[in-house]
Amino acid sequence: MEENVRIKSVKLLSDNWYVLKTTTFDLKRRDGRWQTMSRETYDRGNGAVALLYNSTRRTVLLTRQFRFPAYVNQHDGYLIEAPAGLLDEAHPEQRMHAELEEETGYKVEQLRPVFDVFMSPGSVTERLHFFVGEYHAGSKIGSGGGLEQEGEDIEVIEMDADKALAMTASGEIMDAKTIMLLQYLHLHLLPPRSMMILVAGPYRSGTGDDPARIAANVAAMESFVLPLYRKGHTPVLGEWLALPVLHAAGSQGVGDAVYEEIFHPHCERLLAHCDAVLRIGGASAGTDAMVAAARKRGLLVYHDLDQVPAV
Template sequence: MKERLRIVARKIISKGYGALERLTLDYRRRDGTVQRLERELYDTGDGAAILLYDPARGTVVLVRQFRIPAYIKEGRESLIEVCAGRLEGADPQTRIVAEAEEETGFRVRNARRLFEGYSSPGGFCEKLTYFAAEYASTDRVGDGGGLAHEGEDIEVLELPLETALAMILSGEIVDSKTILLLQYARLAGLMEEKQSAS
């Protein structure tokens, strides 16, 4: 075997919200030996996430919604998250702008692409594109809340960034993409952008 990896067999186990697939592969290790591995991959499609922030007031927009894994695992009735959604064939920027308005009710004017990352690459194919965008209270064009026909029942939260960061430490915010974007906001100094520009 010359290549590092050879897929021996692939089988779709289940197809619903996403596709669950079992793979058998031969993997050449760094020492040159070949090892047969079996892995299962779950693919729900790629997505995008955005942090809406108001540097003038020091606030961020988050959403609270029901998530079945958190309920089954810990009995949590909801999670607090940044706005996010699956791409469903659209490019990340177009999709996250539409998703933000559906979920939060805020019109996004300038979504700035930050970076991409795999959510949980040990078994999930999903890759997220992360964005940030400034907002102001005048950008509110609707109530948000998501789409009822998609089973969404979303509460919109507007919080000071410092409160949201404290909620990570208290365990109120446990969603990885949200933690990542809130920490990015702190490290990148997003709340100081307005002051330094003036």
């Protein structure tokens, strides 16, 4: 095997908790020249993480605990995570079973490996082994919570899997390993579910408030209704619900005071009852505001009908 790295010196900087070193080495560049450089590495050993899920109830088991490094980086420190731990020379699956019992109080028969990755290869040597496993009511054998003598005070959280995925979009779940496992769960393990999908596109934009052109915009949005329905979802337009309210409130036409009071706020209220948004059509500040509000709520946002899964 061709030599690409020549270690010149290694200096121990700290071994107070884990091992921090600075290494000077020569690296062979792609053009064949050798370049000398120094890098610090933090060696905390390798680890494992597992996401437990219940496919029938579409739930996941997560934990919440205090993480001081997050606290010192403009966060309250309490992160929602999948259970994880260092291997301490144990086999990854064996270690993960023990961590699950300690942290969650659940014992599962089987863990399936899905990834083996470097999480922060610019400075940390750790390889993290990812697992998924299915749990049920009979899997609970204890209260979990971690080991107090190790400073652990872990809250166990069972939540809807779709809500958990939405929390990755809203920023409520910020842990990388957990986000990866939740995405894997939805891509590969959980069947698609029927969703209420708001079809959002230009209404007044580009029409000059011409009724015929506004009607054409509505027709363009409605052209997606039947395809979404045939994919197993419940499509809805904000206009279907907002326009009757405008009529009841005495609006005399688009753009009047009653319209401005009701139309967009009413459509945004509808988002609270939707699971996703399908953004169609051209430029529209109002539609873009709806999409931004949907993302803030953690809703899925599609930009093409082909992106929407069939149930």
